[in-house]
Amino acid sequence: MSQITLEQANAIIAGAFAKGREAGFKPLSVAVVDAGGHLISFQRGDGASFARAQIATGKAAGALSLGVSSRKVGDMAVERPWFIGAFASSAPHPVIPAAGGVIVVDGSGAFIGAVGVTGETSDNDEIAALAGIAAAGLAAQG
Template identity: 55%
Template sequence: MTLDLETARTIVSAARAHGRDNGFKPLTVVVLDAGGHVVAVEREDGSSTRRFEIAHGKAHGAISLGLGSRALMARAEQQPYFIAAATSAVGGSLVPVPGGVLVRDPSGALLGAVGVSGETSDNDEAAAVAGVEAAGLTPQVD
């Protein structure tokens, strides 16, 4: 069970709408499947050059360790050397601040992850959550 492209498009669209409705800066939204592979990406006009890589790192860190990126931030504050080591172990893409959210179906099965970057980390996370909920799925932020 994984995240199909139509669901991913719904998540991207609703996350962007949340940003627009709340006056956020331009967002980049990345959706990964349960294996951690890219399904859909949109980077809004005015985003800086590497926002894909930042948003990807939030989602990829989350799916790699099975935790929302807010939990990875807590771990980074307690044990920065663990997060540095895990980043290296997973190949370099792990960004431990809010905005990387696991996606679960109503039964709790893990479908994938969403990463958002462009605003404050809290607002990035809110956009990701709004996207997941718009698809009728359950976000896990930590």
């Protein structure tokens, strides 16, 4: 498998929303991007604020751009704020350094895309992203 399909992207989103409902999360928004950071699918939950598309996409594409989860990008921002600030200002896609962006891999560990979730705490966003990936029968970067 070399890329996430639209069907898989929508299954990820459905799985993330299901986890959010089950856990009683605030309204979520979920973006799924391909390995190049290009948007495949996005849905904004009822009641979610208007800027969620940019945040969710920034978590997903930002993770891919540095090859680590957006949680780790957030850690990098604390350790080296000048680097992440400079990178984010020149990156081809938004970079949001907060948990909720998770890279999706194929069986060999190659990146096939990423998921970005926003709307709850960053920790809960990441929980929903992981649940969505699992619901679609895919794997997250280890």
